[in-house]
Amino acid sequence: MTVSIRGFRLGAPDRSPAMPPSNKPTRVDVWHNLLWSRYKGEVFSELHKINNRKEFLINFIQIAETDDERTSLTAVNEHHHRYPYTLLFTGSYNDISLFRRVARIIRTSWNSDAEMIILAGYAKIDYWLQLALLMLKQKQVLVWCDSTIHDNPQTWFRGVLKTIFFRSVEALFCYGTRSKEYVVHYGANPARAIQPCHAAALPPDYSSAGAFADRLALAPSPTRPRYLYVGRLAPEKGLNTLLNAFARVRRQQPHATLTLVGSGTAYDALVAQTLQLGLHDAVIFSGSKSGFDLVRDYLTSTCLILPSTSEPWGLVVNEALSYGCPAIVSQICGCVPDLIVEGQTGTSHITGDADDLAQKMIAAPSQFADTRITARHCLDLIGHYTPEAAARQILGGLRLVRSRS
DSSP: OOOEEEOOOOOSOOOSOOOOTTSOOEEEEEEEEETTOHHHHHHHHHHHHHHTTSSEEEEEEEEESBOTTTTTTOOOOGGGOOSOEEEOOSSBGGGSOHHHHHHHHHHHHHHOOOSEEEESOSSSHHHHHHHHHHHHTTOEEEEEEOOOTTSSOOOHHHHHHHHHHHHHSSEEEEOSHHHHHHHHHTTOOGGGEEOOOOOOOOOTTOOHHHHHHHHHHHOOOTTSOEEEEESOOOGGGOHHHHHHHHHHHHHHOTTOEEEEEOOOTTHHHHHHHHHHTTOTTTEEEEEOOOHHHHHHHHHTOSEEEEOOSSOSOOHHHHHHHHTTOOEEEETTSTTHHHHOOBTTTEEEEOTTOHHHHHHHHHHHHHHTOOHHHHHHHHHHHHTTOOHHHHHHHHHHHHHHHHHHO
């Protein structure tokens, strides 16, 4: 397949400290698995803009456009990718044979003159072979990691492999407190675990002040609460627990509604459960949404619910807080220690416990009844989680690794 190279305009001038004129820019390859990822597109765009080829010559490499889990959600939106990148494969990651994928990754890595490389991950054989090749070439290797100890069942054998991988790289970019704890648990040096923030891909005309004003105007009445879920309709999202909890909520809040935004393999089972629970007049399956339609859901909902049984982070929580909407989040979600300030930006619930989730949902309309104060808490906290902040933290990590060479 022909390699596709796409270029976009340069951004604003770099405001970071100037590099000493005697030093050459360090060449860096930044790998990522899916072009579909809007938030990474925004972060990479900011990284390209603020670096502006002064300290680092950054080459961005996307392996594939999307994967099977995300094709039903939204299409690839290239407007989020305002930086030059190389796309190795069009279509879904899952449709590329392992041999073709590995061959292209190895050939691209072998031909690269980069001094530092950030790998797309560690959980696939592709990345292990790429790591081995780069170590053979004596390159400085870093890796993205957003996993947490709660994602999947941990096993002894996989633990050994993770320890080997994490100790073999120069640094790990860990998204969130729990991700950093995860890599340290498996033997990574804490000093090499760099923690950039997660940042949502918000509309280009987004402003905190505008979101605050809109939230004050559109927030629902506490007597008619509107609960919202946004994401894939998949078993690991805990939506069966959410529906069972909502059935309990309706006994005390007869005017409450629940909107499920998204699509996925669990749709038919969830519709059947809704009918069985007698919730057909209160649960709305709205399908996938984006843009203003999704923004309006955040602005007009009492709170977002994220009841996942496996969730490395939960970027929908970033989105909700960006519009002054608090969130009720499963305790295992990676974002909990970073984004959930109990009673201010939301609350957490016991994973898989419908009774506990129902209690938190029933309490939410009164707990967050002061829209002005709640929206201010949400917006003040999430204001630190921007693509620009993430990009600057990544640049700081690159500087740190370069200083060790």
